[in-house]
Each structure stands twice: as structure tokens, then as C-alpha cells.
Amino acid sequence: MPGTRAARRTREEVDATLQVAKLDAAELLPTAHCLAFGLGAHGGAGDVCLLELEPALCQQLEAGRSLVIRGDKEEQAVLCSKDKTYDLKVADTSNMLLFIPGCKTPDQLKMEESPCNIVHTEIFGFSNNYWELRRCRPRLKKLKKLLMGNTYEGPDSPKEKDSKCSKYTTEDLLDQIQASEEEIMTQLEVLKACVIGGYWRILEFDYEMKLLNHITQLVDSESWSFSKVPLNICLQELGPLEPEEMIEHCLKCYGKKYVDEGEVYFELSADKICRATAQLLLQNAVKFNLAEFQEVWQQSVPEGMTTSLEQLKGLALVDRNSRPEIIFLLKVEDLPEGNQERFNSLFSLREKWTEEDIAPYIQDLCGEKQTIGSLLTKYARSSMQNGIKVYNSRRPIS
Incomplete structure (x- = not known):
């Protein structure tokens, strides 16, 4: 029952209003709220926004965590929790939504020792719409685009002395990428990115393959098993050739770290090494005769590893309708x-x-x-x- 701040209605006035409206007071809850816009009321349409949250997000806010809205001016805004991304869209409602501080629900009123049958309530503001959230995929394509603008080619590369090359810290990426922090960090791992001098960098593919070649040649010369490559000896032998942190990063990209009797080892993945070798062969060819490619590919991988087209899912596509059959590079991330x-x-x-x-x-x-x-x-x-x-x-x- 909207009114003005000065008008504090009596129960008799409320009952008279119900009678005019042809409503039976016996069929309604006993407590009547008399609503009024106070003299200091503000928060009209456009001044305050309502956000509809699922219970899990409410619990995160109540636990002291933050929700962040991300997006440049030309992008559709998204809202991010620690690990999820949501589309943020305005939903109109035909009913005016009123903001009433301290408003009590019928259940709360029933719990009071001496419930009132009339409550005078001041309206803080109103809105005709609210924001609704819909879970969406993180928008990560921009992440690779930013990092590919300044790939890392080694410590002696001329680019490393160019102060104009763009570099990005974790905070920079959180500010510019429309995804949650966990989703961004997971994608950085997928992209095989690493932190160099405080900035996230992607290794130039040729440089990455140079590091990998150093490692596989050392494994071969030492007659090690690919399932047990010792970190310390790799760093001792290859450290004079490349930065130790790059050698270890390459081992992490192509292997799984574990500890045995106090020593750190890596179990290298044949599938990952075969896949990278295939990319190296295909990146300079528009199309490659499939039979010839398979022969060259098998000859190019380290001895003891077996190539399979299953290793190339999402990286290369085979055209079996052409004669002869061909294969070409087609990366899902592109x-x-x-x-x-x-x-x-x-x-x-x-x-x-x-x-x-x-x-x-x-x-x-x-x-x-x-x-x-x-x-x-x-x-x-x-x-x-x-x-x-x-x-x-x-x-x-x-």
C-alpha cells in the first residue's frame, strides 16, 4: 500500500482500503505493510542494479569471496567467480521491484514475540529490471592472441632487448581476459606458457622444439628410459646450452614429474612428442601426401616411439577422398x-x-x-x- 512519508495509516484506514478493494482481511496474512517513499529515498531505476545469483554464488559472497565483472567496452560483459564464467544480461520485469531495507518476511514476523498487525516501511529505491546470469564457456581466444604477439625465442633473441614488445603479468591477464582465474590458469597450462621475468610468455614453437631436441638427444646418448629422465643431470648437461628454467619447463610440457628416492624425474609422453614432431613437419606444408608423411614422421621421432594418427586429433586433418590421400594442419585453437x-x-x-x-x-x-x-x-x-x-x-x- 504505497503512501507518503507523512501518512502513517491506522488499522482502521487499512481495513477501509481493503473493503474498497473488495478483499477479505480474513483471507490475508495478519500483518499489513504500509509502503512510503521517504524524503531521502534514492536509488531509482538505473541507480541501483539487482543481481540474481544461484545459491552456490551466494555462498561464495557470504564466505568473503569476490565476483568480478570483466570485459572491454566492445565486449559483452561477463561475471566471473574464482572458477566459473557467466554471461551477464539484463532481464526486464513487468512488476516494479522495490528496495526495502530491513523488510521482514511473513515467516520472520511469525517468529516475533509481539508481532504488529501494521508495519510502516520506507522504500529505499526501485527497479524495473535485474541482471541474470547464465553459465558460459570462458572466452580464452584473446589470451593466446595477446601472448602470441611477443613469443619467447630464447634469452639472446633481439626481441628481449626491445622494450616496446607487449608483456603481460597475471594481473594484466585477469584484467583483459573474460574468464575466471582458474580457467585462465588452466588455459595458460594448455598453451604451455610460463613466467619469465614476471611476465607470462609462450615459447616460439621452433625454440620449444629446439629445447625438446636437446632433451631427446641427451636421453638417447645416455641410454635413459623415457619414463625416467633425471632432472638434475638434464640441467647439468644442458644448462650451458639453454637457461635451466627453460629446460625444466620443457620437461614439464612433455612429461610428468615425480620423485623417486629423493631424486626428481620426468616420465616423457610419447604421444606429446610425436604430436609436436608432426606439427613441425606439417607447419611448412600446405598439404602433405599422407603415406609419405607417415613414413617421414615415424623416422623423425625418437627411437622406440610409435606414431599414430590418433595422436593428431584437433591438430591435423586427413582428406581420404583425395587421390592420393593427404593430410594438413588444422588446429582447433585457431x-x-x-x-x-x-x-x-x-x-x-x-x-x-x-x-x-x-x-x-x-x-x-x-x-x-x-x-x-x-x-x-x-x-x-x-x-x-x-x-x-x-x-x-x-x-x-x-
Whole structure:
């Protein structure tokens, strides 16, 4: 029952208002709230924003954690917790929402020892909309773009003496990337980034392969097992050639660290080394005869490792319809982030895809409750071709 600050209604006036409205007081809760805009009331539409939070986010705020809104002027704002990212959108409501400090719910009023049957309440402000959150994928493509602008080529590279080259601290990335801190740190690990002089850097691929080659040659010359490469000896032998922190970083990128009898060892991954070697071979060729590539690839990896096309998912694509069959570089991280844009890009590259071929290029688009099958159902149509199910675009691709 809105009113003015000066008007403090009596119970008789409230009952008279109910009678005019043809409402039976017996059918209502006993306590009536008389609402009034106070003389000092502020917080009108646009001055205050309401945010609808799921219980888990409310608990984080109550525990003293922060939620951060991220985005440049040209970007759609997102809200980030410590480990999740949410789209932040304005939702209009047909009912005016009133801000009432200290307002008590019916359940709270019932708990009072001497409940009042009339409460005079001052309105602080109002709004006709609120912000709603929807869980979304972190927008991480910009992260690689920033770091690739100044890759690390070694301590003696001329770039390291150029003060104009852009460098980014953790705080810089948290300020510019639309993702939670945990999602950003996970992606930095995926990108094989490391901190050099306080700044996050991605190693130039050729320099990364140079480090890896030093390590694999040392493993071969010492007749070590790839499952037990000692850190200390690697640093002693290779330290004069490259910075020790770079040798250790390369071991971390291509292996798993463990301790045995007080000594630190790395178990190197054959799949990761074979994949990197394939990228090195493919990056300078537009297309590569598949049979020839497989032969050269196997000859290029360290002795004892076996190459397999399974190692190249999301990195390279095989065209089995061409004669002879060919393979070419196609990295999933180079494709658009948006769902429709991703499918448009893939279908412009190839009209029809098998699920096996397209899966590595859309796996990262799956949300918490999405599957590759549900994505294909939404963005593609299926048909049979020579007894094999294939997928093509639902819309014309120019």
C-alpha cells in the first residue's frame, strides 16, 4: 500500500482500503505493510542494479569471496567467480521491484514475540529490471592472441632487448581476459606458457622444439628410459646450452614429474612428442601426401616411439577422398570460439564430415550438459553416404 512519508495509516484506514478493494482481511496474512517513499529515498531505476545469483554464488559472497565483472567496452560483459564464467544480461520485469531495507518476511514476523498487525516501511529505491546470469564457456581466444604477439625465442633473441614488445603479468591477464582465474590458469597450462621475468610468455614453437631436441638427444646418448629422465643431470648437461628454467619447463610440457628416492624425474609422453614432431613437419606444408608423411614422421621421432594418427586429433586433418590421400594442419585453437561461427568455418572447409573427423574440432564447445551428438543435432543435418553417416550444414555456407 504505497503512501507518503507523512501518512502513517491506522488499522482502521487499512481495513477501509481493503473493503474498497473488495478483499477479505480474513483471507490475508495478519500483518499489513504500509509502503512510503521517504524524503531521502534514492536509488531509482538505473541507480541501483539487482543481481540474481544461484545459491552456490551466494555462498561464495557470504564466505568473503569476490565476483568480478570483466570485459572491454566492445565486449559483452561477463561475471566471473574464482572458477566459473557467466554471461551477464539484463532481464526486464513487468512488476516494479522495490528496495526495502530491513523488510521482514511473513515467516520472520511469525517468529516475533509481539508481532504488529501494521508495519510502516520506507522504500529505499526501485527497479524495473535485474541482471541474470547464465553459465558460459570462458572466452580464452584473446589470451593466446595477446601472448602470441611477443613469443619467447630464447634469452639472446633481439626481441628481449626491445622494450616496446607487449608483456603481460597475471594481473594484466585477469584484467583483459573474460574468464575466471582458474580457467585462465588452466588455459595458460594448455598453451604451455610460463613466467619469465614476471611476465607470462609462450615459447616460439621452433625454440620449444629446439629445447625438446636437446632433451631427446641427451636421453638417447645416455641410454635413459623415457619414463625416467633425471632432472638434475638434464640441467647439468644442458644448462650451458639453454637457461635451466627453460629446460625444466620443457620437461614439464612433455612429461610428468615425480620423485623417486629423493631424486626428481620426468616420465616423457610419447604421444606429446610425436604430436609436436608432426606439427613441425606439417607447419611448412600446405598439404602433405599422407603415406609419405607417415613414413617421414615415424623416422623423425625418437627411437622406440610409435606414431599414430590418433595422436593428431584437433591438430591435423586427413582428406581420404583425395587421390592420393593427404593430410594438413588444422588446429582447433585457431577456429572461432562461437558455436555457429565454428560450424560455419568447418563446413566452409569441408562440406560433409563424419562424426569421427569433426568431434575433435567441436569437443571444446560442449557445455556442462551438452554432448557432441546434441551439438551436431542443433547445428548440422545428417545423411548417409556410402553407408556412413555424415553431417553437413543446416544453412547455406557462402
